[in-house]
Amino acid sequence: MEETLYHVQLEGRSVGPYDRRTIIGMRIRKALTSADVLIGRDGSRSTVADLIGRRGPAFSPTRTGSFSLVQATYTAALVRRAARGAGIPLFRGEMEARVQSDVLRLAGRFRRNFAWKEDRVKIPLKDFVHARVRGSLVDLCLRAVNGRRLHRVTLELFTPEAAGEFVDWLPEATPFPENAGRLGAAGLPVQPLMAAALGVVLTVGIVLMAVLRHSR
Numbered sequence: 001m002e003e004t005l006y007h008v009q010l011e012g013r014s015v016g017p018y019d020r021r022t023i024i025g026m027r028i029r030k031a032l033t034s035a036d037v038l039i040g041r042d043g044s045r046s047t048v049a050d051l052i053g054r055r056g057p058a059f060s061p062t063r064t065g066s067f068s069l070v071q072a073t074y075t076a077a078l079v080r081r082a083a084r085g086a087g088i089p090l091f092r093g094e095m096e097a098r099v100q101s102d103v104l105r106l107a108g109r110f111r112r113n114f115a116w117k118e119d120r121v122k123i124p125l126k127d128f129v130h131a132r133v134r135g136s137l138v139d140l141c142l143r144a145v146n147g148r149r150l151h152r153v154t155l156e157l158f159t160p161e162a163a164g165e166f167v168d169w170l171p172e173a174t175p176f177p178e179n180a181g182r183l184g185a186a187g188l189p190v191q192p193l194m195a196a197a198l199g200v201v202l203t204v205g206i207v208l209m210a211v212l213r214h215s216r
Contacts, residue, residue: 004019
């Protein structure tokens, strides 16, 4: 099937065409807003929010799981995750957040060994301790596997309405307490994680060079 392309109306100019993945990536990076206008090949007009609201191509993870009743499905993006990940891969770009009867299923694409992989992770709904909405963003605090600490995750749902509806599917999650900043790992932005790791390696290298030079 030929992929649908759209031109984007920006400041009176038409740019593009772009496919769905590119447009959603631009929205994640805030190069576009949900209200920006898209023009289809047939001249039809819609918004970025309309495009996101339509189901994209299904992700095809290699693993399969048991059947579970689907309650709701959302287009989302991973903005921040706990430093140790809480078992969530570093999903990039568009991902699918599917609320099932007893779990939240996150599926998407991520890099591994210089190649793109598709996979999914299922998180029991009972493990979500706190949730809050910040515009189109949803902050989640979930219980770690050992139950001794909490992990922070932030998802982009692209519209405040979708974010609010998404949180409504987590009835056991309570509002964040006032000391939320001290709850477990606050998390790191997804994109700068590689840069942070590289910075640590460079710093260690510089220190070692200085020690070796001083010992001569």
